[in-house]
Amino acid sequence: MTDPSANTGGIATCSMTIMLNGESRALDVYPWTTLLDLLREQLDLTGTKKGCDHGQCGACTVLLNGKRINACLTLAIMHEDAELTTIEGLASDEALHPMQAAFVTHDAFQCGYCTPGQICSAVGMVAEGRAQSADEIREQMSGNLCRCGAYPNILAAIEAAMPETRNRVGVFESGAPSGGHDGVREVKP
Amino acid sequence: MNPFSYARPTRIEEAISLFGPQSRYIAGGTNLLDLMKENVERPEQLIDITQLPLKSIEETPEGGVRIGALVSNADLAWHALIERRYPLLAKAILAGASPQLRNMASTGGNLLQRTRCYYFYDSTVPCNKRERGSGCPARDGLNRIHAILGHSEQCIAVHPSDMCVALAALDAVVLVTGPQGERRVDFRDFHRLPGDQPERDNTLADGELITAIELPAAGYAEHSAYLKLRDRASYAFALVSVAAALEIDGGIIRSARIALGGVAHKPWRCTEAEDALVGEPAEQSAFEQAAQRILQGASGFEHNAFKIELSQRAIVRALTEATEGTAA
Numbered sequence: 001m002t003d004p005s006a007n008t009g010g011i012a013t014c015s016m017t018i019m020l021n022g023e024s025r026a027l028d029v030y031p032w033t034t035l036l037d038l039l040r041e042q043l044d045l046t047g048t049k050k051g052c053d054h055g056q057c058g059a060c061t062v063l064l065n066g067k068r069i070n071a072c073l074t075l076a077i078m079h080e081d082a083e084l085t086t087i088e089g090l091a092s093d094e095a096l097h098p099m100q101a102a103f104v105t106h107d108a109f110q111c112g113y114c115t116p117g118q119i120c121s122a123v124g125m126v127a128e129g130r131a132q133s134a135d136e137i138r139e140q141m142s143g144n145l146c147r148c149g150a151y152p153n154i155l156a157a158i159e160a161a162m163p164e165t166r167n168r169v170g171v172f173e174s175g176a177p178s179g180g181h182d183g184v185r186e187v188k189p
Numbered sequence: 190m191n192p193f194s195y196a197r198p199t200r201i202e203e204a205i206s207l208f209g210p211q212s213r214y215i216a217g218g219t220n221l222l223d224l225m226k227e228n229v230e231r232p233e234q235l236i237d238i239t240q241l242p243l244k245s246i247e248e249t250p251e252g253g254v255r256i257g258a259l260v261s262n263a264d265l266a267w268h269a270l271i272e273r274r275y276p277l278l279a280k281a282i283l284a285g286a287s288p289q290l291r292n293m294a295s296t297g298g299n300l301l302q303r304t305r306c307y308y309f310y311d312s313t314v315p316c317n318k319r320e321r322g323s324g325c326p327a328r329d330g331l332n333r334i335h336a337i338l339g340h341s342e343q344c345i346a347v348h349p350s351d352m353c354v355a356l357a358a359l360d361a362v363v364l365v366t367g368p369q370g371e372r373r374v375d376f377r378d379f380h381r382l383p384g385d386q387p388e389r390d391n392t393l394a395d396g397e398l399i400t401a402i403e404l405p406a407a408g409y410a411e412h413s414a415y416l417k418l419r420d421r422a423s424y425a426f427a428l429v430s431v432a433a434a435l436e437i438d439g440g441i442i443r444s445a446r447i448a449l450g451g452v453a454h455k456p457w458r459c460t461e462a463e464d465a466l467v468g469e470p471a472e473q474s475a476f477e478q479a480a481q482r483i484l485q486g487a488s489g490f491e492h493n494a495f496k497i498e499l500s501q502r503a504i505v506r507a508l509t510e511a512t513e514g515t516a517a
Contacts, residue, residue, distance in 0.1 A: 031193055077195055128288070143290065
């Protein structure tokens with residue numbers, strides 16, 4: 001669905017605002033525009049990749065209110081006033097996010113197509129605070145496929161970047177997980 | 190995806206009054222949008238229910254827990270009450286999908302996800318579930334993932350959920366609101382077998398909305414296990430899964446709950462087999478008898494007959510693990 005205006009059935013766009021990588025953006029979207037198509041086709045933020053477009057590969061992983069989700073399986077219009085972080089929003093000024101730097105250091109990719117999704121997913125996973133061991137990281141990263149098979153280096157990069165990433169989790173102001181390992185996680189009303 | 194209009198009500202009554210013949214409610218959207226991309230679902234209106242006040246997890250006066258329909262799968266699995274009192278439910282949820290999907294998918298939506306039968310998903314081939322009377326290519330086709338229990342001439346699809354297998358074992362109740370008012374549906378009566386109406390996955394009427402799931406007080410926290418067998422170690426649907434829950438006193442079974450996933454059009458329970466376990470020692474021979482009873486009447490197709498023995502072995506293993514004590 002690269003041209004969302006091809007057949008509108010007489011239905012108009014809706015206005016919405018979203019906080020995208022720290023910047024408030026006013027947008028007009030068709031109801032059927034996915035969050036992924038909004039990013040790539042309307043906002044030219046092509047760091048977030050379209051792999052399967054069915055929630056099976058994880059290439060489109062972004063952080064919505066601090067939580068990792070598949071941008072292909074949600075509608076942009078459903079996220080009025082949400083806080084969205086894409087791969088483009090992880091670095092600060094000229095400095096890479098520690099997870100990005102670790103992926104470079106550990107050569108955690110070959111073709112690189114899955115990498116933005118892997119990195120966003122890994123940052124979301126660290127914020128969840130549920131994975132510690134290598135096995136737990138593998139399980140918690142199972143929603144991100146790498147057809148080049150760079151998994152050993154992806155795991156190494158994530159393990160290396162976990163402590164520094166954990167220290168930065170606070171950047172997700174709204175919806176930030178409680179972190180920690182006490183098993184207590186309140187559901188907001 | 191076809192064009193559709195969009196509404197975002199903030200009150201339950203408003204959502205229900207907006208519902209028309211070509212409407213769908215949307216919450217997490219992880220299955221509905223997927224089906225819309227494949228033209229299996231072509232709604233003319235989406236009613237976004239994410240702003241309805243259905244996001245809390247509360248203890249009930251009866252000692253159970255009420256889970257709002259909009260609680261995400263991840264928040265439910267990691268909620269302290271669920272982890273402590275209903276570890277079977279937490280484990281089943283975490284065995285399903287991926288972390289990204291669990292962050293989006295809702296409790297109510299998990300019940301309403303549709304089968305992953307290849308033929309149902311492919312709108313270029315016949316499927317009785319998609320189009321009544323068109324035929325079922327799965328019967329003589331690729332049916333490795335299909336049903337061995339409760340299937341019909343019309344449909345051999347299975348329900349894909351892990352969470353629902355645990356909810357079936359825990360005797361959950363589904364709270365529903367619709368144009369005719371509110372009602373409570375026992376979990377075993379919520380989903381249905383295909384029969385000659387395979388297009389109907391469940392017993393919801395048009396416009397009815399799941400508002401909550403209630404768990405009874407008994408959570409089988411000491412002796413429960415969720416065992417999921419699949420073609421890869423993670424992020425795949427079950428070939429067979431088993432939710433096993435026991436109450437054991439002095440080595441004797443006082444109560445047993447066993448539900449199977451991946452084998453039928455709904456989570457499969459066999460109360461005769463459960464009742465027969467009561468008073469028996471919690472040992473392998475009793476588990477094997479239960480497994481045989483549950484699979485009585487099972488029948489497979491060209492590629493899935495292996496599921497019958499696999500299910501029996503999985504039941505014995507899950508009951509053994511439950512007896513040993515719920516894993517941390």
